[in-house]
Amino acid sequence: MALTESTMLKLGTTAPGFALTDVVTGKIVRRDDARGKKALLVMFICAHCPYVKHIQEGLAALGKDYAGKSVSIVAISSNDAVTHPDDDPAGLKKQAQTYGFVFPYLYDETQAVAHAYKAACTPDFFLFDSEFHLVYRGQFDSSRPGNGIAVSGEDLRTAIDEVLAGKSVPTDQRPSIGCNIKWKA
Numbered sequence: 037m038a039l040t041e042s043t044m045l046k047l048g049t050t051a052p053g054f055a056l057t058d059v060v061t062g063k064i065v066r067r068d069d070a071r072g073k074k075a076l077l078v079m080f081i082c083a084h085c086p087y088v089k090h091i092q093e094g095l096a097a098l099g100k101d102y103a104g105k106s107v108s109i110v111a112i113s114s115n116d117a118v119t120h121p122d123d124d125p126a127g128l129k130k131q132a133q134t135y136g137f138v139f140p141y142l143y144d145e146t147q148a149v150a151h152a153y154k155a156a157c158t159p160d161f162f163l164f165d166s167e168f169h170l171v172y173r174g175q176f177d178s179s180r181p182g183n184g185i186a187v188s189g190e191d192l193r194t195a196i197d198e199v200l201a202g203k204s205v206p207t208d209q210r211p212s213i214g215c216n217i218k219w220k221a
Contacts, residue, residue: 040157040216044173047207051076051168052152056112056142059125060132065140067168070108075199076168077109077192080150080160080217083131084115084122086181087214088158094176094187095159096135107196109139114150115158115218123218150217157214163195163205171199174209 055066070076081088081095088095099109111132117124125143132141144150153162163172172195179185191210198205 039213041211041213042160042173042175043154043156044209044211045154045162045170047170047173049170051078051162051164051170052149054112054142054144054149054152056144056149057125058140059129059143060137060141063140065110065142070168072166073108074106074166074202075108075196076164077107077196078153078162078164079109079111080114080153080155080158080162081111082113082115082120082123082158082215082218083127084120085158085215090179090181091159091176091187091189092131092135094189096137098189098193099138100136101193102196103138106200111137111139111141112144112149112155113141113158114144114147114155116147116220117145118220120218147217147220155217157212157216159214160212160217161192163192163199165199171195171205172209173212175212178210180213 115123177190
């Protein structure tokens with residue numbers, strides 16, 4: 037496991053488009069499905085990473101807490117499933133069903149979407165406003181495996197709440213940290 041920080045993509049960057057298959061429903065989900073919402077949250081996660089495992093119950097709670105609000109949430113796994121078979125579509129589907137993810141969980145087999153977002157680690161979070169401009173990138177919260185801080189999703193939840201309230205998100209943002217995305221050779 038290579039400990040990696042998020043790239044902290046420049047605020048204001050436009051969300052790259054995507055059209056990926058949801059591992060649970062088999063439906064194609066697109067970035068533009070979020071048009072008309074106040075926010076789009078794109079989360080790069082996977083099934084095997086201990087940093088994702090540490091917060092996956094918090095991710096499920098986040099999805100449920102914001103269901104029905106004006107935010108579209110999608111999770112994307114871009115890891116090479118050949119080298120990390122737990123991150124193949126079947127493994128991701130099992131994770132989604134086990135933890136009750138209510139948001140689409142998409143598989144980025146070509147890794148093109150991860151490259152477009154400059155995603156670097158799992159977990160990696162990107163929150164966009166209604167015009168698909170990046171307003172938050174960084175950590176879920178300050179909890180890490182073994183540091184004794186409870187998982188709350190505080191940083192990300194605060195950013196989502198600000199966008200939903202029509203307020204500016206503070207620009208003092210801390211990078212996410214986790215396993216590097218498992219790029220194909």
